[in-house]
Amino acid sequence: MKAQHVNTLQLWMYRLYLVIFFIYLLAPLILVVVLAFNDSSYPSLPWKGFTLRWFQELFGDNRLLLSIWNSLRIAIVVSVLSVFVGTATSFALVRHNFPGKNLFYALALGPIVTPGVILGVSLLIGISNIEDLAYMLKDQGSFLGTWLVAIYKTRLFPGLGGVVLGQASFIISFVILTVSARLKKFDVALEEAAMDLGASRLGAVWRITIPFLKPALFASAILAFLLSFDNFNTTIFLVGNESTLPIHIFSMLRFGITPKINAISVVLIVVTVVLGFFSDKFSKQE
Template sequence: MRLYAVCVYLFLYIPIGVIALFSFNAGRHASQLQGFSTKWYGKVLSNPFVMDALETSLMVAFTSALLASVFGTMAAVALQGIKGPLRTAFDLLIYVAVMIPGIVIGIATLIGLVTVFDQLNPLMAAIWPDGFVAPKLHMGMGSLIGAHTMFLMALVVIIVRARLAGMDRALTEASSDLYATPMGTFWQVTLPLIFPAILAGFLLSFTFSFDDFIIAFFVAGSETTLPIYVFASIRRGVTPEINAIGTMVLVVSLMALITAQLLLQRGGKKAK
């Protein structure tokens, strides 16, 4: 039994390990190790295309995760206190957002937004004052952030709601018995208790957005995110640079994830 578990862990980690190992390979070829070198990392970090893609990815991930955490938490808190059709409608929306395959979300966002933009752009050009160039709506940073935030909001609502449900009701009741206003109770009791969950939601959202390929593939327009860049380079062939990028991406997500896990666990204990 233990041997079996060891085998599964090896299966899970050897491929990642091999990538990391070969990213330090001095040789050009993937077939054999030819000494230790960090030169591929240097090459990657001085490649302007990689740096541009990285910047776009970080920007999109940070903005979407932030928006999703704020709006998702607001929705989760409101949903805690309501019943009826509004609640049902929101539950359904969250279910749909999570259930629909990412590829369909990407496609829908692409053709939905392009169709809406095609209607709006002539309209804006018509009403814009003469002598000024009317702005043109197009796919890019905005549609990337829009699509990611939509999906991540559903994720944050699920995470924060689980924490709210696990919270001791007596705490908020005590607070209102002691004449705290609903706002006071929220800021002084509820928020501190659910904050670890919100932060964990933010970190998971950040990782998801940073790693997402399929939605971005459709909605990025002229922008290139890091996964899109990596995908395109893999198409051209396996190189040590991809190993180095891959290793860095994995390290960044691993750090965010471990922090998120610790937060969820610690917060879970405190709220009880």
């Protein structure tokens, strides 16, 4: 009886812990969602009635819509670039042995543990130094210098192009981890069998291996999109005169918190939960 009493007490303590944990985790998000529908000029209680006007104002804010469009474009490009480079790197790390492989693996995953601020500042300094070098080469009549200066005059660096490079520099590492874990489970004998039947190595990889990797590729693309879309600490150093959604929200916060920020947060929460659900679903497929 004593052992049964102890087990019952442990069960109730475990349940209490879970309740407290989820309250701690979800209470701020629930409050943000509730205040987004509160008919008050300030995002605070008491409740003054239900309204959708804060969501309606989002569609009338051209600067906000432009920042969302910039974030979407960047996230899509970063996702495609990260999945392509990350998958190719995963094949190199899993399928081949070469001198310095362990060092290369450490360098490939290093950006994960590198603070985003350091990545942003480092890339900004690198872009600035390359720009100075480009103008110096142009003054010397170099075609390379003229070409680089033309690129810089597009304001992609710093700008949206710099943001893409900065975000991809660490998001690729997450793709490598996801795709490599899936690739290690693949039986190479299936590729060899396809080649015995007349397929080329590239054809065997495309028809056999890539379909096997689809769950990891899809999950990696969603993860890359989410990491890119809400990135702030790297983007702020590289965005130049452009604006992404996190940068725009930060600029809005400097003038005070309004219910529009709550409305934006609700939209982001919904998008994140939906994409996270699909990412988890596809990553568990066998």
